[in-house]
Amino acid sequence: MASAHKLDCEAAAADCRFIIQSENEVEALELAKNHMKEVHEQEYTDEELRKEHLQVV
């Protein structure tokens, strides 16, 4: 079974229930970055997101 890359925003921002899940890591990172920027006005690099927020499920 293919693994999926998942970002649970609740871990980064306590009041946010946004969850991204994609089998494509690039797409997951892109969606995560857009969400962080638009909703939380925070800039993350791919590396930060990958290390700190992205889980492989």
Ligand SMILES: [Zn+2]
């Ligand atoms: Zn969020």
